[in-house]
Amino acid sequence: MPATDSPAIILARFLKANNYIETLEIFLREAGLPLDAGSASKGDLTIEKILEEKKTFDVSVSFEKLGIDDDEKGWRLPEGRVAAERRDHTKYVVKVASWEEPDGVWIATVGWDAKVILYRLNWSTQESGSIDYHALHTPIASISVPTNPEAILFVQHPEDKNPILLLARRDSTFLYYYALPDPSNQTAPGTPLLLGRQNLAPHSNAWIAFTPSAIALCPTDPSLLAVATSAVPHMKLIIVRLLFPPLSSISTGPHLSSDIPTAPVSLLDRQDPSLPTQASQTRAALVVADRENTAILIHCTTMSPQTAYSTPTLAWRPDGSGVWVNSDDGVVRGIETATGKVVSTLNGHEPGSKVRCLWAGHVGIQGDDDEVRLEEWIVSGGFDQRLIVWRVPAATDG
Numbered sequence: 096m097p098a099t100d101s102p103a104i105i106l107a108r109f110l111k112a113n114n115y116i117e118t119l120e121i122f123l124r125e126a127g128l129p130l131d132a133g134s135a136s137k138g139d140l141t142i143e144k145i146l147e148e149k150k151t152f153d154v155s156v157s158f159e160k161l162g163i164d165d166d167e168k169g170w171r172l173p174e175g176r177v178a179a180e181r182r183d184h185t186k187y188v189v190k191v192a193s194w195e196e197p198d199g200v201w202i203a204t205v206g207w208d209a210k211v212i213l214y215r216l217n218w219s220t221q222e223s224g225s226i227d228y229h230a231l232h233t234p235i236a237s238i239s240v241p242t243n244p245e246a247i248l249f250v251q252h253p254e255d256k257n258p259i260l261l262l263a264r265r266d267s268t269f270l271y272y273y274a275l276p277d278p279s280n281q282t283a284p285g286t287p288l289l290l291g292r293q294n295l296a297p298h299s300n301a302w303i304a305f306t307p308s309a310i311a312l313c314p315t316d317p318s319l320l321a322v323a324t325s326a327v328p329h330m331k332l333i334i335v336r337l338l339f340p341p342l343s344s345i346s347t348g349p350h351l352s353s354d355i356p357t358a359p360v361s362l363l364d365r366q367d368p369s370l371p372t373q374a375s376q377t378r379a380a381l382v383v384a385d386r387e388n389t390a391i392l393i394h395c396t397t398m399s400p401q402t403a404y405s406t407p408t409l410a411w412r413p414d415g416s417g418v419w420v421n422s423d424d425g426v427v428r429g430i431e432t433a434t435g436k437v438v439s440t441l442n443g444h445e446p447g448s449k450v451r452c453l454w455a456g457h458v459g460i461q462g463d464d465d466e467v468r469l470e471e472w473i474v475s476g477g478f479d480q481r482l483i484v485w486r487v488p489a490a491t492d493g
Contacts, residue, residue: 097128100140107133109142179231183212194249194258201275202231203260205244211262212237213287215278236276236286242266246310251317254342260287261337263307263322268296270307270320272340291340295322295333295391297384305331308407313432315415319392321432323407323420330401330420332409334393334432338386395435400424410455413471421450427475427485445479452476 097103103126110119111133123132135141184206194201199217206212213236242265249258260273269292276285296304305324313319322333399422401407410419417438418430425448429439444450457469471487 103128104132105140105142105145108135108139111135112141179216181214181231181234183234183237184208184210190244190247192247192249196258199278201249201258201278203247203249205247205262207243209240209243210237211240211244211247211260211287213260213275217278235278238262238273238287240264245306245308248310248312250312250337250339252339252342253318254339259290259339261310261320263310265306267306268299268304269294270310270337290342291338293335293338293390294384294387295324295335297387307333309409311409311411311418313415314411314413319415321409321411321418323409325401325403325405325407327402327405328400330397330399330405330407330422332393332395332397332418332420332430332435333391334418334435336390336392338390393432393435395430397422397428397430398437399426399428405449406451408451408453410453410473412455413457419453419455419473421453421475423447423449425450425477425479427453427473441473441475441483441485443483443485444475444477444481448477448479450475450477 107119107122107126107128110122112135119133122128123130184204186207188204188206190205192203199215202214202216204212204214212234214231215235216231240262244262244264246263248261250261251257252259258275260275262271262273263269264271271292272290273287274290275287295307305326307322308325309323311321313321318337318339320335320337322335324331324333397420399420401423405423406421408421412418412429415432417432419441420428420430422428425442425444425446427441427443427450428437429441430436431438452475454474456472458472459467460470461467473485473487474482475485476482
């Protein structure tokens with residue numbers, strides 16, 4: 096027997112509902128349907144329902160064409176045109192970060208040409224109150240690194256509140272802190288200065304343990320960083336306290352791990368007590384490693400499967416209580432930042448498909464009483480061509 100929503104069954108229902116008995120008998124015989132075909136129960140599809148849905152569809156299409164309140168909801172003019180275009184990387188640009196200031200914005204791009212390029216987009220406020228955006232000119236500075244950059248982020252230095260560029264690169268367990276050049280000096284702004292670096296595996300004996308592939312600042316504590324690593328077969332998550340190098344690094348050189356001399360002191364030089372000995376260098380290195388190890392609050396396994404070709408990503412919950420991570424098995428996992436335990440799994444993507452991108456945050460929802468309340472939403476996109484919006488129920492929702 097054909098499916099209950101097949102054209103033959105729907106037509107048989109119409110004939111039987113309207114008492115076309117003879118026509119129904121002939122139709123059932125010629126269509127090869129059983130004698131009880133055409134019996135309708137509650138919820139079955141009928142010709143009347145199809146026509147009703149068609150009319151509703153036509154009305155919705157006409158509304159889309161005509162529009163309602165076009166002045167408020169229509170396409171704004173002038174139209175999202177190309178304001179500026181640059182081609183300064185020689186290979187793919189993989190990450191972009193920005194930092195807004197009163198007189199402009201810093202833009203940093205990283206590419207697979209092992210370069211970080213810094214732009215400065217300045218603007219001025221006109222008499223009408225509108226912002227006049229200037230073109231994106233030649234890069235202010237660039238940083239060449241030994242391996243391709245993996246993640247980049249602007250963070251605020253706690254001493255002078257100026258932005259610091261935080262960089263993670265492939266095949267390195269370090270976070271690199273760079274001071275930005277002076278944007279007011281247009282002729283010779285200088286180059287970003289390496290202030291210091293912070294090891295995320297200070298006591299590891301392996302040459303390369305992992306790569307920090309994705310980084311994100313905690314929304315409630317700007318000194319707390321979540322790091323998704325390239326570890327296989329399962330992603331590992333690190334929650335670490337940022338160890339900002341002191342601003343004296345600008346004049347005295349980089350601090351933290353990179354301030355430890357690597358060349359041994361000769362026997363003749365050891366006669367000078369002001370010079371470091373090999374033992375003192377070892378003790379200094381151990382002190383730095385202990386400090387970096389103490390800064391790591393959580394180092395846990397997320398149970399999210401990945402390979403060397405995966406692209407880890409993560410998103411903080413807006414209250415800072417947890418981190419969502421992607422995976423290659425189609426599952427979004429929630430990690431509790433206090434314990435490092437997997438406390439939630441979101442199953443909506445096709446099993447075995449990669450979850451490629453994540454976003455989490457608060458969304459304002461207007462209720463029946465016109466009061467706007469904040470709801471926590473998660474958005475995930477995957478290789479299964481699905482974009483899923485997850486709503487976190489409030490405590491009162493049960």
